[in-house]
Amino acid sequence: MKKQHLLPHSWQWVGLAALFLGLIPSLKSFIPFLLSGSDYRQIGVAEAISQFGFLIMMPLSAVILCFSREKIEDERIAELRMKSLATTAIIYVILLIIGPLKGIILGRLFSHRIISNLHLLFGHGWWMLFIYLLIFKISYWVQNRRYSNEK
Amino acid sequence: MKNNIRVERARQRMTQQELAERTGVSRQTINAIEQGKFNPSTVLALKMSLVFGIPVNEIFELEEGD
Numbered sequence: 001m002k003k004q005h006l007l008p009h010s011w012q013w014v015g016l017a018a019l020f021l022g023l024i025p026s027l028k029s030f031i032p033f034l035l036s037g038s039d040y041r042q043i044g045v046a047e048a049i050s051q052f053g054f055l056i057m058m059p060l061s062a063v064i065l066c067f068s069r070e071k072i073e074d075e076r077i078a079e080l081r082m083k084s085l086a087t088t089a090i091i092y093v094i095l096l097i098i099g100p101l102k103g104i105i106l107g108r109l110f111s112h113r114i115i116s117n118l119h120l121l122f123g124h125g126w127w128m129l130f131i132y133l134l135i136f137k138i139s140y141w142v143q144n145r146r147y148s149n150e151k
Numbered sequence: 152m153k154n155n156i157r158v159e160r161a162r163q164r165m166t167q168q169e170l171a172e173r174t175g176v177s178r179q180t181i182n183a184i185e186q187g188k189f190n191p192s193t194v195l196a197l198k199m200s201l202v203f204g205i206p207v208n209e210i211f212e213l214e215e216g217d
Contacts (some may be wrong), residue, residue, distance in 0.1 A: 053190045074176035148182075
């Protein structure tokens with residue numbers, strides 16, 4: 001079987017720790033700040049910490065979690081990774097297509113500033129790593145449950 | 152693709168876990184192959200052939216429509 005260049009399984013704990021470090025400050029102040037309608041270019045020192053968590057730690061955790069091995073990484077898991085990646089690519093293309101429509105649809109409901117900040121929030125491509133992770137982990141869990149009973 | 156893994160395992164009194172350990176995959180993967188939900192690679196098929204001591208074409212066979 002081909003050798004897979006993935007991080008050891010134990011790195012998933014490192015990824016989860018990085019996610020925790022990124023998520024807590026983000027949820028605490030950065031996302032509410034964006035949704036408040038304030039201008040993101042006027043972010044102060046207090047927000048800089050949460051920005052660090054959001055823009056550095058979360059992408060870092062996504063990369064670590066995506067590229068670390070499962071307990072047993074065999075060809076079924078490799079196929080699952082490929083299918084998850086393909087699904088993520090399709091979702092990304094759909095988001096790219098409907099992206100320009102976002103302003104028209106949301107413009108009727110929210111202020112221009114909130115839409116602009118939402119663009120900052122979702123404009124980062126690394127969100128796709130989390131989408132990939134979500135699809136992969138759910139499929140992994142479902143398959144392992146389905147095939148866990150020996151017949 | 153049909154396979155006789157379950158029959159061969161039973162004949163050799165081998166559990167899915169034992170076969171999984173000897174071929175380097177998870178037990179769930181062996182189960183998925185037995186159920187016909189996942190087609191193994193040539194390498195894994197050859198490993199199974201070695202473990203069972205029979206040719207690959209006696210373990211796996213093509214079905215109509217394959």
